[in-house]
Amino acid sequence: MADRITPREEDFSQWYLDVIQHAKLADQAPVRGCLVLRPNGYALWEVVQAELNRKFKETGHQNAYFPMFIPESFLNLEKDHVEGFAPQCAVVTHGGGKKLEEALIVRPTSETIINSMYSKWIKSYRDLPLLINQWANVCRWEMRTRPFLRTMEFLWQEGHTCHETEDDARKETLRMLDIYLSFVRDVFAIPVIPGKKTESEKFAGAEETYCLEAMMQDKKALQAATSHYFGQRFAKVFDIKFQDRNSQVQYVYQTSWGISWRILGALIMTHSDDQGLVLPPKAAPIQVVIVPILQKNKDNSTVLEASEKVKQAIQKNHSVHLDDRLEHSPGYKFNEYELTGIPMRVEVGPRDLANGFCVLARRDGTKTQVPLDQVGEEVTKQLADFQKALYSKASDRLTQNTHIENEYATFKEKVETLGGFYQLHWCESRKCEDKIKDDTKATIRCVPFAQIREAGKCISCGSESKGRVIFAKNY
Amino acid sequence: MADRITPREEDFSQWYLDVIQHAKLADQAPVRGCLVLRPNGYALWEVVQAELNRKFKETGHQNAYFPMFIPESFLNLEKDHVEGFAPQCAVVTHGGGKKLEEALIVRPTSETIINSMYSKWIKSYRDLPLLINQWANVCRWEMRTRPFLRTMEFLWQEGHTCHETEDDARKETLRMLDIYLSFVRDVFAIPVIPGKKTESEKFAGAEETYCLEAMMQDKKALQAATSHYFGQRFAKVFDIKFQDRNSQVQYVYQTSWGISWRILGALIMTHSDDQGLVLPPKAAPIQVVIVPILQKNKDNSTVLEASEKVKQAIQKNHSVHLDDRLEHSPGYKFNEYELTGIPMRVEVGPRDLANGFCVLARRDGTKTQVPLDQVGEEVTKQLADFQKALYSKASDRLTQNTHIENEYATFKEKVETLGGFYQLHWCESRKCEDKIKDDTKATIRCVPFAQIREAGKCISCGSESKGRVIFAKNY
Numbered sequence: 008m009a010d011r012i013t014p015r016e017e018d019f020s021q022w023y024l025d026v027i028q029h030a031k032l033a034d035q036a037p038v039r040g041c042l043v044l045r046p047n048g049y050a051l052w053e054v055v056q057a058e059l060n061r062k063f064k065e066t067g068h069q070n071a072y073f074p075m076f077i078p079e080s081f082l083n084l085e086k087d088h089v090e091g092f093a094p095q096c097a098v099v100t101h102g103g104g105k106k107l108e109e110a111l112i113v114r115p116t117s118e119t120i121i122n123s124m125y126s127k128w129i130k131s132y133r134d135l136p137l138l139i140n141q142w143a144n145v146c147r148w149e150m151r152t153r154p155f156l157r158t159m160e161f162l163w164q165e166g167h168t169c170h171e172t173e174d175d176a177r178k179e180t181l182r183m184l185d186i187y188l189s190f191v192r193d194v195f196a197i198p199v200i201p202g203k204k205t206e207s208e209k210f211a212g213a214e215e216t217y218c219l220e221a222m223m224q225d226k227k228a229l230q231a232a233t234s235h236y237f238g239q240r241f242a243k244v245f246d247i248k249f250q251d252r253n254s255q256v257q258y259v260y261q262t263s264w265g266i267s268w269r270i271l272g273a274l275i276m277t278h279s280d281d282q283g284l285v286l287p288p289k290a291a292p293i294q295v296v297i298v299p300i301l302q303k304n305k306d307n308s309t310v311l312e313a314s315e316k317v318k319q320a321i322q323k324n325h326s327v328h329l330d331d332r333l334e335h336s337p338g339y340k341f342n343e344y345e346l347t348g349i350p351m352r353v354e355v356g357p358r359d360l361a362n363g364f365c366v367l368a369r370r371d372g373t374k375t376q377v378p379l380d381q382v383g384e385e386v387t388k389q390l391a392d393f394q395k396a397l398y399s400k401a402s403d404r405l406t407q408n409t410h411i412e413n414e415y416a417t418f419k420e421k422v423e424t425l426g427g428f429y430q431l432h433w434c435e436s437r438k439c440e441d442k443i444k445d446d447t448k449a450t451i452r453c454v455p456f457a458q459i460r461e462a463g464k465c466i467s468c469g470s471e472s473k474g475r476v477i478f479a480k481n482y
Numbered sequence: 483m484a485d486r487i488t489p490r491e492e493d494f495s496q497w498y499l500d501v502i503q504h505a506k507l508a509d510q511a512p513v514r515g516c517l518v519l520r521p522n523g524y525a526l527w528e529v530v531q532a533e534l535n536r537k538f539k540e541t542g543h544q545n546a547y548f549p550m551f552i553p554e555s556f557l558n559l560e561k562d563h564v565e566g567f568a569p570q571c572a573v574v575t576h577g578g579g580k581k582l583e584e585a586l587i588v589r590p591t592s593e594t595i596i597n598s599m600y601s602k603w604i605k606s607y608r609d610l611p612l613l614i615n616q617w618a619n620v621c622r623w624e625m626r627t628r629p630f631l632r633t634m635e636f637l638w639q640e641g642h643t644c645h646e647t648e649d650d651a652r653k654e655t656l657r658m659l660d661i662y663l664s665f666v667r668d669v670f671a672i673p674v675i676p677g678k679k680t681e682s683e684k685f686a687g688a689e690e691t692y693c694l695e696a697m698m699q700d701k702k703a704l705q706a707a708t709s710h711y712f713g714q715r716f717a718k719v720f721d722i723k724f725q726d727r728n729s730q731v732q733y734v735y736q737t738s739w740g741i742s743w744r745i746l747g748a749l750i751m752t753h754s755d756d757q758g759l760v761l762p763p764k765a766a767p768i769q770v771v772i773v774p775i776l777q778k779n780k781d782n783s784t785v786l787e788a789s790e791k792v793k794q795a796i797q798k799n800h801s802v803h804l805d806d807r808l809e810h811s812p813g814y815k816f817n818e819y820e821l822t823g824i825p826m827r828v829e830v831g832p833r834d835l836a837n838g839f840c841v842l843a844r845r846d847g848t849k850t851q852v853p854l855d856q857v858g859e860e861v862t863k864q865l866a867d868f869q870k871a872l873y874s875k876a877s878d879r880l881t882q883n884t885h886i887e888n889e890y891a892t893f894k895e896k897v898e899t900l901g902g903f904y905q906l907h908w909c910e911s912r913k914c915e916d917k918i919k920d921d922t923k924a925t926i927r928c929v930p931f932a933q934i935r936e937a938g939k940c941i942s943c944g945s946e947s948k949g950r951v952i953f954a955k956n957y
Binding site for chain 1: 509511512513516517518519520521523524525527528544545546547548549550551552553556568569570571572573574575576577578579585586588595598599602603608614618619621623624625634635637809
């Protein structure tokens with residue numbers, strides 16, 4: 008393990024790996040491209056699960072579980088889908104000591120297996136909408152992997168819904184994007200640009216893909232979540248029909264939507280600093296740690312009693328841990344909790360205590376002396392402030408690094424040297440999209456919902472454009 | 483779908499399948515031996531997860547996640563382990579369009595992959611105990627499958643811990659068995675016999691396996707959970723060493739323990755009846771359903787308002803659903819909630835309402851009229867009674883069908899015709915164990931902790947025995 012965290016300025020990629028390692032979030036598995044999610048990392052994933060489960064259930068969704076193995080023939084049923092996923096598949100050819108008659112694919116996504124069940128379950132409009140979500144592991148073979156962002160196996164949730172009408176399905180697609188947006192913004196304090204993917208960037212098999220695009224500290228884009236509208240494409244392939252309110256037989260309209268553990272990568276790269284992980288209070292499994300300033304071979308009972316009282320006051324509203332280990336010095340502990348991103352540290356020392364105070368140290372370095380009898384309210388207030396401050400900082404970064412450009416040469420130079428997002432006019436042709444990608448490695452992250460709609464000329468070919476889209480290099 | 487549920491007396495196996503189908507707990511997947519856990523079934527699994535996560539975390543365990551793929555060579559490192567699991571493995575031979583240099587096994591259990599990580603993470607006694615749990619899917623190739631009880635892929639949790647001393651590890655093994663016992667008994671209302679497995683029945687690679695054995699309504703045994711003590715066997719294979727308190731390098735002592743979705747099969751076969759699923763209140767995702775007796779084309783506002791008030795009173799302490807659908811008759815709803823096992827139905831009808839009453843109908847058929855202003859307390863009381871009643875009934879069944887036998891011929895006839903558990907003297911030889919199994923299909927379920935310790939003669943060979951062990955046919 009590296010002794011120190013590489014500064015961001017020196018090597019952003021290495022900094023990212025170092026933060027993960029020192030915060031004990033994840034570790035490399037002995038299987039190429041696979042990740043071990045260590046307890047500190049899994050605790051973050053549990054925050055994602057708890058928050059999203061609450062939102063999913065409030066909006067009428069239910070969890071279920073479908074098999075991880077998909078018959079190879081299923082994947083081949085939808086043309087775009089198989090083209091998109093076949094090259095990424097892990098294939099089970101042997102089971103129980105024998106060669107299988109038909110190979111099984113380890114799910115790269117579950118549209119096919121889930122839709123094969125939906126065709127059995129749905130008969131009437133009374134069975135609709137069908138709103139099902141699954142928490143699962145999936146597998147996509149990757150040559151170049153990177154913790155959380157690109158791993159062969161990853162954890163995610165995938166929602167798959169069926170609706171009576173196109174309108175219902177389109178509303179669901181956007182509703183789920185909105186649920187992701189509020190989670191990512193309000194809990195993870197990550198500002199994002201919601202928008203629509205171009206034809207070339209959309210999900211294999213979808214009619215439309217919507218996404219949330221975030222900006223990391225190195226100014227690269229990261230797709231935080233996606234929501235797809237399928238129309239009746241899979242319904243026709245898997246024969247998912249229902250008798251409608253007028254006794255007519257129709258195909259259902261469908262959506263799917265997902266967020267994966269890559270959102271943990273976004274969390275890390277949005278807030279952390281050269282001292283290690285930084286967690287927004289609402290994302291933190293442990294929000295406050297109390298470090299009593301203990302002295303070896305002395306009577307620490309006053310400090311420990313006061314620390315216990317401080318804990319009582321804080322735990323009414325926050326998750327808190329009192330670290331009363333004697334074998335480690337306060338300095339050792341301060342460092343450990345900086346590395347692991349605990350938002351707030353409370354120091355309870357004999358000197359402050361004598362004056363009726365303790366010290367609150369926010370993970371961003373802000374320190375304040377607080378009267379002991381106000382510590383509960385003060386912690387609540389400061390955690391709320393910290394949550395806001397982290398969002399503001401990230402939001403300012405996004406704004407300040409989003410550029411409006413009209414000259415190709417300038418754009419090309421800036422995207423290479425400065426990075427960031429570029430609002431560019433584009434003629435909507437695949438040719439120009441590809442050319443810009445080949446030339447600059449920047450791709451269209453999305454056509455933002457809040458698009459700058461104005462007449463202009465495509466930055467590549469000069470043809471007419473009705474509005475700007477966002478180009479950026481991305482993870 | 484079968485129109486009715488086959489009575490238990492007629493065909494217990496078919497009854498089991500019918501209950502699952504009518505309660506919409508699970509469905510057969512298009513992949514042989516795989517199960518789809520439908521929302522009603524997954525909601526039960528979420529109860530298992532929530533309850534066990536609470537107990538695991540209270541006792542200092544943390545969740546993590548390890549890869550589903552295990553290099554084939556890892557499995558081969560521990561001799562007993564590979565012999566036990568190799569014949570059951572699904573093998574990935576191709577990935578990303580290429581043949582792999584080393585095949586990957588889809589985890590049948592995770593000892594090997596997890597221990598390979600532990601050897602990196604553990605250096606000192608300060609890193610111990612290491613108490614990690616994983617919720618995951620695993621795959622064991624099965625030729626004859628049965629929903630929940632025997633499926634190719636299944637969901638489970640597996641805990642894997644490391645300790646400084648043998649004593650610590652042994653205590654952990656039993657502590658976790660005790661956690662399972664209290665969960666199975668207090669939440670699922672399933673009485674079990676805790677005990678130890680014989681050499682031939684223990685987990686492949688374990689030094690000792692402990693288990694909980696339950697009795698289903700057909701008098702067959704079902705293993706509800708297991709906890710294993712490994713000693714230093716895997717530690718030596720995977721080189722998991724630590725510096726102890728005296729600066730000596732030692733191997734850790736280990737345990738693992740697990741419960742799978744087969745516990746849902748046990749839940750179904752313990753309590754359900756010929757009308758469908760029966761859920762103990764503490765196991766039920768929805769404990770109470772309110773059915774207002776509505777009339778089409780009439781003003782139902784009084785009944786609906788009263789139903790809403792009843793809901794308010796109940797939801798303080800229980801999960802409750804008010805089913806105010808007009809398109810289905812009360813009778814249709816009564817039937818639906820019987821099939822799906824809701825413990826308590828509250829009927830709110832105009833006639834009772836006029837007298838200030840509503841009707842509580844417990845899933846076992848007990849009906850009572852209750853004054854509206856007492857409905858909250860009364861529901862709480864009756865649910866608690868119902869929970870107890872279900873446990874008592876199952877416990878009586880277990881007691882009444884556990885027989886002490888000394889004559890082989892009598893045992894052989896009874897186990898064939900009556901089923902049940904048999905307390906038999908056994909000489910501790912593998913030969914007699916195998917002979918009895920070949921002869922009667924009954925196996926040693928466990929050496930119970932509350933063993934009848936007395937001198938006797940092995941029921942098979944007549945050699946000396948110091949105590950009785952439990953034989954039964956099992957799932």
